[in-house]
Amino acid sequence: MNNFEYAQAPESTAIVDIKSEYGLFINGKFVAPKSGKRFETINPATQEVLAKVAYANELDVNLAVSAARNAFTKTWSKMPAAERGKYLFRIARILQERAREFAILETLDNGKPIRESRDTDIPLAAAHFFYHAGWADKLEHAGVGNNPKPYGVAGQIIPWNFPMLMLAWKIAPALATGNTVVLKPAETTPLTALLFAEVCQQADLPAGVVNIVTGDGTTGSFIVNHPGIDKIAFTGSTGVGKAIAKAVAGTKKSVTLELGGKAANIVYEDAPIDEAVEGIVNGIFFNQGHVCCAGSRLLVQENIQDELIEKLKRRMSLIRVGNPLDKNTDLGAINSASQLARIKEIADSGDLEGAQRWSPACNLPTKGFWYPPTIFTGVSQSHRVAKEEIFGPVLSVLTFRTPAEAIEKANNTQYGLSAGVWTDKGSKILWTAQRLRAGVIWANTFNKFDPTSPFGGYKESGWGREGGRHGLAGYLKAGN
């Protein structure tokens, strides 16, 4: 008799102190919004309201920008670079000390499994602050001239898929290079950014260096269009990215954009099959597929397709979907009702267009937003599921016969953020990587991130790079 069941091993939420109401973080203090409006943020796994968050209107954004400008002119740009570095080191250490609190709050607000927020999001966020802290007094070696200068005030808009990690990707390099910041977290996931505001207070960061304004897309457009902002950094959808590019065209603003993707994960016949299966699972089901660089198109060499798909299905049936706070959970909740609707709409088009859908049997919770891990086989290039970014746990499987065909298909997309190559042959990895038009190419692995490594896209996946030495260039004006 087999009784081998995994326990519900939920992380306790006692460590997290969620306030019933939050203000905007402007000039070092939490202040009530001038708009007088607040909106709710919910736990997508239960649909319970977590807190009411301030809605920033134009007036609020103006205040935030002038606080940031003031801090830039009077304090931050005058401070010796090594001192700036000290603040960043301090923030990084506090993030590590409060890692558990951040991880649980992230999981509550976003719906991602605690295993991921605990092992990936928060440690990487701290790593980004550590990495950039070291750069603060070494900017003459950043490759942008001898005496590079900050732009001034950076307006930063981040998405809901990795709220805290994207905050770190934005704020750490901006502060290290001497810019001050007005940051808007995503409408559905503002809580870790507001906890980060507390960390700024705890670290004694000078007032106005970091300002956090919560709100929706309209709030974002006030930031984008504000004449007092020198630099826009955005991570999100390609649609919004294009709108931002139009809005700032002809202004002094410098822009970096990190947009969508439809990554090809290429599995050659000589790949380590079992590990490729793990990589495919990690590529598309990590963070419920809410990953701009997700490996959402599996390109498998036709002669190993049957074996690979059989193993993939077997592995998918082991994926544990459910309570994100449970340490045994592999796939958490979809972040919002609207995202769930979008996933359903595109996935349903796969059925209509003739692809074959498969999902393992799984009991989805009744409350909250859920989508089972899903693959489509028999997909062709022209299907919507092969072309459009789904941003959910849905994988499209296509086949190829020769390496040249794999490259052609992989590059046949308007995106170019990431790609994966699976083969045991080093030469084939290099041959493939040279021909793929994608910013990040993983070989025999997927979805690995490091602050030292630049990240960014070709084509409609974005402008500029984040992370590494290349990422610093996005926040520095070339010196003499």
Place this chain on the structure above:
Amino acid sequence: MTNLIDGSEVSLRKFLSNLSPVDQIGAESRAATLATRSIKNESKNWAIDLAIRMVDLTTLEGADTPGKVKALAAKAVRPDPTDPSVPSVGAICVYNDMVKVARTALDENGGKNIPVAAVATAFPSGRASIEVKIQDTKDAIANGASEIDMVIDRGAFLSGHLGEVFDEIRTIKDLCGEKAHLKVILETGELVTLDNVRKASYLAMLAGGDFIKTSTGKVAPAATAPVVYVMLEAVRDFYALTGTKIGVKPAGGIRTTKDAIKQLVLVNEVAGPQWLDPSLFRIGASALLNDLLMQRMKMRDGYYPSPNYVTLD
């Protein structure tokens, strides 16, 4: 023999070289993720008893004496004399010359159903002529061993003489016949790479091994999670190819209940729940049994007993 190969060295080589390679980093990372699973308390009770039934209680020392082996046999039958609900272990594992002592001691203690496993074929190095290995095995079976834990010739494997390794396993398997179960020890610590572990696993299964076993316990590293992971994949895929279920036996380095439960999680997720049975999974260990007993007492009584409450042997 399966119809996957025709018995010639050429077909064996062809089969083994067509196996999918293992990516070491990927395998290590998956094995590490599985180690973070936590299991239910009720399942833990069941898992501890299952692990006890899977233990191949082992003593393989130069200093082994009949007295030591008799004590081991008594412990194998009744691991905890104060609690009759504790099951007996899977087998006891001894050197060739202690087989008779072990068999008699088990029979006299009510352990007729507990098999005696004998390490054979010039354990642990495997460095002897085939005649010696044959005689070693015959001896063990004649004295009452119903399980043979043979070592492969790692020298032959590493120098590419795969046919030699294969023939040796076949020869020993023929000697075992219906009388004894054959476990093939790969000594993965000397094969080093996971690619070699996969190749050797298939080689042993193709040659007729009933079990594949990680290690002798004399070489470190022994039963690491990635090695067991790759071997479990091998038995799973071999079953899909042939319909034959081969067992897996990690040995060496599994000392605590936590280690044992991690092994069971690997079995459950990689090979599947069918393998959660002493006929298909054994754990070669000596110190592990006492930790399992202490955890069992803790689950029953709510606190850890002093180590003096469990017998040394």
